[in-house]
Amino acid sequence: MRTNSSNRSYFHIVYNQEVKAVAENEILLDSDRGHVIHRARLTGCVYDEEIIALLHNCKGFRKLVHSIGIEINRKNHVEDDTIVRLEVWNKANPPESITRVEAQCLSTEKETIIPLEDVEWSEEDDRLSKFVFSFEKSDAVTEVSVKLYLHDAYVVPEISMEPVDFHSNNYHQLIKQSLVRTGNNYRVKKAIEKAKSGEDVTIAYIGGSITQGASANPIQENCYAYQSYERFKQLFGSENGNHIHYVKAGVGGTPSQLGVIRYERDICSDGLIEPDIVIVEFGVNDGDDETKGVSYESLVLKILAHQKKTAVILLFNVFVNDWNLQDRLQIIGEHYDLPIVSIKNAVVDQFRLTKAEGNVINKRQFFHDIYHPTNEGHQIIAESLHYLWTQIDKQEWSEEDLELDKAPVYGNAFSNIRLLDRKEISDIAVIEEGSFVEVDTELQCVERDTDNELTPQFPHNWMRTKETGNHSFRMTITSRNLMLVFKDSDKPIFGTAEVYVDGERLKTLDPHQVNWTHCHATLLYNNETSEQHEMEIKMQEGDEDKQFTILGFGYTP
Structure with missing residues (x-):
């Protein structure tokens, strides 16, 4: 097993991570959202599910971790003080109720050990929150590493960082x-x-x-x-x-x-x-x-x-x-x-x-x-x-081509689906744009083929803004099924819309569900036969001053 001077097993949750040397820089651990668990699996290469389970809350963390090792590496070799603080919150009342475990580290020291046995924990502490690094000087790129040294009852295997041998x-x-x-x-x-x-x-x-x-x-x-x-x-x-x-x-x-x-x-x-x-x-x-x-x-x-x-x-x-x-x-x-x-x-x-x-x-x-x-x-x-x-x-050639004329496993309802957007408007649909008359140009973009330039996804879209009014987008379409593609966004200017099919409210469309600029597909209906349907999209009550972007549709005639 891996040891320090006290022969304790340990694993990294932060390893040579570059941080800006600013007044305060945070590394999230949020045990409620699994950040510390992700770090244990990725950075620490921890596979023991008993150990992973202990990282879900503060009680388990205290049972598992004996001490914390901190390494600060200033790349320009500046010697200065860095204050490192671990924050643990009371989930019922964050962030007012916080236990802080704090230590002073010198960038020239190999490692600073923070023992946890003398920490006065609140009995209400249940949520690991974050590490906060406070730097005395802010003129250098800094790497930080954080190890969790474990109590004697817990052991993790050694990690080898030898280069991968692609010829072995x-x-x-x-x-x-x-x-x-x-x-x-x-x-x-x-x-x-x-x-x-x-x-x-x-x-x-x-x-x-x-x-x-x-x-x-x-x-x-x-x-x-x-x-x-x-x-x-x-x-x-x-x-x-x-x-x-x-x-x-x-x-x-x-x-x-x-x-x-x-x-x-x-x-x-x-x-x-x-x-x-x-x-x-x-x-x-x-x-x-x-x-x-x-x-x-x-x-x-x-x-x-x-x-x-x-x-x-x-x-x-x-x-x-x-x-x-x-x-x-x-x-x-x-x-x-x-x-x-x-x-x-x-x-x-x-x-x-x-x-x-x-x-x-x-x-x-x-x-x-x-x-x-x-x-x-x-x-x-x-x-x-x-x-x-x-x-x-x-291999020898297979004697015959694939057999495709068979019942599907889950279904084939969308195998003939087609794209409908502003560019690909089909005679199968009649569209009233209402207030969705603008074109959104701030879109999810990707590197296509060998291009280094970014290609925007679904550029032929319909966008509604506060200035364009509050009239619904309406479409009459004859189809077996219909999918809607709309834009997710992390910007507060985007609001929630509602979609109706044949007069009944079907779904609420929340562009902050994913909370980054992103293409979001959702199924509106899927029927055995092709029939005419009327679809309406309008802003949810209270979000009339917000934006919403319809990127396109998928339909099967």
Whole structure:
């Protein structure tokens, strides 16, 4: 185990984190929202659920933690005092009732130990709040580290920060673990043979922020999508590989419910592109999917229905808490006999091993934050896809193409869904804009394909402001189903709207539910037959002086 001079086991909850040397700088621990638990899993690489459970409140924290170690590193070697304060709140009456654990640290000292045994805790303390760093001088970039030294009854394994050995046998075994199944290889082999013969082949990626390239640096070169595309070119491209084309359409924080609406626009460029292979990556984005897998299956079927016989590969990434939706969604891939790659299968079990036992990469090395991989993590994802392609290339051709004429697992209600916005207004709908006459230009933006410039999402929208009045947006549409896409925002100027269908209030639309500039898809209705419906969107009473943006709709005729 890891020890300090008192031979206590410890783990980091902050490790070499850069903070601004200002009067006060906070690092949140908020046990109610799980921040300290996320830090323990990510930064401390803690896997023991008993230890994790003790971090949920102050009582457990005191039972677990003997002392706190603080390291302050001023990069310009300035010697000054830093006051470090741990705040613990009484949940019933924050922030008036606070226990403060405070210590003075010198930036030139290796570590300052704050023992907790002499702290006079309030019996009402139940919520870890934050660390506060108060700097004497504010002219230097500063790194801080915080360790939790544990009572003797608790031990955590040692973390090795040796660089990842991408050539070791254990690493190759990790990559092999990612391959869940090759499935029916007919369509993938068709694309591979086209590439080998010099014909044009397009590989496309659709998903959330990991597909967008979040935390890859630089994002366009080191994201898993581009890396795996480059590997495909190297494997199968002829000459310079310019006949292998690349489409990347990841949008952070969005599920397959939005993906199925934007697929033709973002992957197919409204009919200009027919991809040969599409990697679908929504296995960590569909946690709140109100369609319970129907949107994901509909997207898969939408892609497979291309006349070009597009291949679909399902990719399951993983969060720092070892979670994804593989158990729910893998069954779709098995049902249609598709290739499946799981990064969860590759990395999770080995996270718990020591180097001697076969650990290849720890969580601090794989994850940049609780959701997104580091460059090393993106490389592992790319090489897992590369391994799939090499294995399929070695196989004999599947005798027949996929069988798609079968009952769906969860449903296919949205497999023919279409986008409707200001640009794509269809004769199927009659729209009265009311006060929603402006166009919102402050939108969620993403890096598309190989572009470093940001592309705004749903730029052909309808925005209502205080100045445009208080008239409803109305639409009469004949459709089987209807999804609404609206804008989330963290700005207080945005308010809540209500949506009515056929005169009945259906939903309240809160743009602060996610509280960042973001595309939010929600299902309004889903019926067996196509019928005419009247939809109305208006501001909620009391929010008439606020803004609201309708980004677009998805509908099936």
